[in-house]
Amino acid sequence: MFRRVLIANRGEIAVRLIRACQELGIATVAVHSEADAAAPHAVLADHAVCIGPAPATESYLDIPRLIEAARATGADAIHPGYGFLAENAGFARAAIDAGLTFIGPRPDAIAAMGDKIAARRRVAAAGVPVVPAVEDVADAAAAAAAVAQVGFPLLIKAAAGGGGKGMRVVRRPDELDDAFAAAGREAGAAFANSRLFLERYLERPRHVEIQVLADHHGHIVHLGERECSVQRRHQKIIEESPSPALTPALRDRMAAAAMLAAQTVDYVNAGTVEFLLEPGGQFYFLEMNTRLQVEHPVTELVTGIDMVHAQLRVAAGEPLWLTQADIHPTGHAIECRVYAEDPAQRFLPSPGTILQLREPHGPGIRVDSGVRQGFSVPVHYDPLLAKVAAWSDTRETARHRLVRALRDYVVLGCTTNVAFLIDVLEHPAFAAGDTHTHFVDAHFPAWQGRTDDRLVAAIVAALDIARTHRTGPSRPDQLAEASPWVTLGTWRLSHGSQG
Amino acid sequence: MRVPLRHKQHHLTVELRPAGGTFHVTVDQSEHIVETQVLDASTVVISIDGRRVRAHIARDGHQRFVAVNGAVFAFAFEPGSAATHDVGSTASPEIVAPMPGKVLQVLAAVGQHVDMGDGLLILEAMKMESRLSADAAGTVRDVRVQPGDMVDGGQVLVVLEYDPA
Numbered sequence: 295m296f297r298r299v300l301i302a303n304r305g306e307i308a309v310r311l312i313r314a315c316q317e318l319g320i321a322t323v324a325v326h327s328e329a330d331a332a333a334p335h336a337v338l339a340d341h342a343v344c345i346g347p348a349p350a351t352e353s354y355l356d357i358p359r360l361i362e363a364a365r366a367t368g369a370d371a372i373h374p375g376y377g378f379l380a381e382n383a384g385f386a387r388a389a390i391d392a393g394l395t396f397i398g399p400r401p402d403a404i405a406a407m408g409d410k411i412a413a414r415r416r417v418a419a420a421g422v423p424v425v426p427a428v429e430d431v432a433d434a435a436a437a438a439a440a441v442a443q444v445g446f447p448l449l450i451k452a453a454a455g456g457g458g459k460g461m462r463v464v465r466r467p468d469e470l471d472d473a474f475a476a477a478g479r480e481a482g483a484a485f486a487n488s489r490l491f492l493e494r495y496l497e498r499p500r501h502v503e504i505q506v507l508a509d510h511h512g513h514i515v516h517l518g519e520r521e522c523s524v525q526r527r528h529q530k531i532i533e534e535s536p537s538p539a540l541t542p543a544l545r546d547r548m549a550a551a552a553m554l555a556a557q558t559v560d561y562v563n564a565g566t567v568e569f570l571l572e573p574g575g576q577f578y579f580l581e582m583n584t585r586l587q588v589e590h591p592v593t594e595l596v597t598g599i600d601m602v603h604a605q606l607r608v609a610a611g612e613p614l615w616l617t618q619a620d621i622h623p624t625g626h627a628i629e630c631r632v633y634a635e636d637p638a639q640r641f642l643p644s645p646g647t648i649l650q651l652r653e654p655h656g657p658g659i660r661v662d663s664g665v666r667q668g669f670s671v672p673v674h675y676d677p678l679l680a681k682v683a684a685w686s687d688t689r690e691t692a693r694h695r696l697v698r699a700l701r702d703y704v705v706l707g708c709t710t711n712v713a714f715l716i717d718v719l720e721h722p723a724f725a726a727g728d729t730h731t732h733f734v735d736a737h738f739p740a741w742q743g744r745t746d747d748r749l750v751a752a753i754v755a756a757l758d759i760a761r762t763h764r765t766g767p768s769r770p771d772q773l774a775e776a777s778p779w780v781t782l783g784t785w786r787l788s789h790g791s792q793g
Numbered sequence: 794m795r796v797p798l799r800h801k802q803h804h805l806t807v808e809l810r811p812a813g814g815t816f817h818v819t820v821d822q823s824e825h826i827v828e829t830q831v832l833d834a835s836t837v838v839i840s841i842d843g844r845r846v847r848a849h850i851a852r853d854g855h856q857r858f859v860a861v862n863g864a865v866f867a868f869a870f871e872p873g874s875a876a877t878h879d880v881g882s883t884a885s886p887e888i889v890a891p892m893p894g895k896v897l898q899v900l901a902a903v904g905q906h907v908d909m910g911d912g913l914l915i916l917e918a919m920k921m922e923s924r925l926s927a928d929a930a931g932t933v934r935d936v937r938v939q940p941g942d943m944v945d946g947g948q949v950l951v952v953l954e955y956d957p958a
Contacts, residue, residue, distance in 0.1 A: 527921070639891060642918075644892060647853075649851035650851040673893045705865065706849060706865060712864065713863055715863075749820060749823075749841070750839060750846055751861050751866035752798060752866070753807060753820065755859050758850050760794055
């Protein structure tokens with residue numbers, strides 16, 4: 295096993311990885327940008343190395359600095375997490391060239407699956423079903439020509455990367471030029487590769503993905519599926535396992551296709567094969583994510599398998615200690631992603647300083663958090679604050695448990711999507727398991743939040759202001775006498791604004 | 794006492810009248826009986842017309858953040874404002890940056906007439922591009938940024954003059 299692992303990431307996933315290493319007795323090295331010197335992951339590790347200024351291109355995406363940090367601290371392995379350089383074959387190669395173990399698949403497997411066009415061809419040749427598409431589109435003129443083959447609606451995607459960056463849906467011919475230009479810019483900025491491809495846009499598919507785990511000795515197993523249909527801006531916000539849509543027979547077929555796709559690149563370590571599933575049970579390969587997924591906790595909750603421990607053991611060369619017959623998913627898990635964003639304003643990021651934080655807990659509740667009270671959510675990175683997951687014996691009780699936990703979530707100082715997540719979880723269509731990738735647009739076209747909660751909040755804010763502002767418009771002293779917080783002596787002393 | 798508040802672009806006034814341990818509270822013409830139980834410096838159990846909920850509060854200058862049932866609301870205290878008009882419907886003629894970011898493209902020019910929903914500029918923040926659009930039809934009176942400019946959240950980017958209704 296490794297002696298010291300460098301965690302080339304930030305936020306909740308860096309915290310998760312550092313804890314997993316600690317659990318296995320492995321020392322950890324955190325890297326951080328100048329904006330993250332006091333971030334939870336940076337203070338949790340045994341060593342912390344500042345690798346550059348706040349912009350990710352000068353820190354978390356700077357391969358030479360990361361390799362140098364690993365060398366300087368005596369690390370013998372690097373875990374990339376997800377996002378940033380997790381699917382960058384050049385980073386994996388640089389780590390290996392520096393004598394380090396890259397905790398993930400081999401660089402050629404990353405490269406093979408990272409090029410969506412080549413990956414699609416490769417798995418299709420092996421017999422895995424794929425969505426109709428035109429693969430390599432260099433400019434807007436070529437895009438216009440490709441439309442004749444694919445038809446509307448269509449989806450423009452970045453050939454490199456995922457996570458919704460560089461993705462655009464085009465429903466009408468006159469939208470094509472703008473969408474193509476914007477997708478190309480986003481793809482270029484996010485992945486330093488602006489190549490795009492067009493594919494048929496399925497109207498009501500589910501997003502169902504299969505978790506696979508393979509070792510260096512030719513063994514592969516799957517850990518069941520996750521359904522991640524509820525998305526906004528093409529990014530998942532609620533994930534669950536098992537999927538309400540899968541029968542055992544369909545699960546077996548999808549898992550077999552996933553393992554087949556993984557084997558086309560001799561895949562090693564944890565990976566996820568994503569499919570779109572149509573109402574009739576037809577499924578199509580979407581892409582393979584050659585890394586740990588954001589939503590891995592739901593798989594952990596139903597299988598009892600620690601995915602990060604498994605990644606570390608496989609990377610250290612251990613043969614798989616599990617056969618398919620050993621894996622028995624139990625119960626139901628649902629996870630949601632808590633973002634600093636405003637669901638009432640098209641989910642725009644809403645960074646800020648976290649003035650108060652109370653994370654939920656209780657039986658069957660898991661919180662993977664990357665923030666703490668007093669932390670300023672940097673504007674430079676993804677605005678994910680935490681993931682909250684619930685496990686229970688049935689989907690319905692897991693759903694209620696997650697709603698209960700979210701109601702107890704207190705994060706003040708930035709706008710979050712927690713109230714929106716609650717409304718999604720309580721929607722009759724979600725409760726019925728009737729989800730698809732356009733669920734949010736279909737059921738929440740103009741979500742504004744609950745006015746009764748806003749009324750309560752306004753009254754609380756007004757009472758507090760009446761108490762803390764000396765110079766109110768009329769007779770503030772009299773009001774202060776009766777204000778609810780006035781009786782709290784210690785609080786008066788510590789804040790002291792009211793005489 | 795009247796407390797003028799702003800939540801996003803909505804103005805509301807909360808009128809508080811102490812009444813022997815409880816409050817009579819008027820918010821935009823609706824009346825409520827309010828009782829409170831303070832748990833700690835930032836937590837209160839508040840009962841409004843018999844509905845009992847726990848609320849958490851944090852303070853930042855004139856701002857109050859309140860969490861209720863997982864939802865977060867940010868209110869700005871506006872002591873100087875007229876605050877008697879119940880907005881919600883009137884669109885702001887000032888297009889402000891919703892967050893810090895970089896101006897990628899300016900789509901509108903001074904003097905240009907725009908329709909509701911027309912793009913005014915494209916802003917990049919937190920790795921995402923977003924298009925800021927006109928809330929209503931009008932004429933562009935001022936464009937205060939150029940492509941490449943870094944802007945702060947709340948900064949005025951474009952000023953419109955809306956067409957008469």
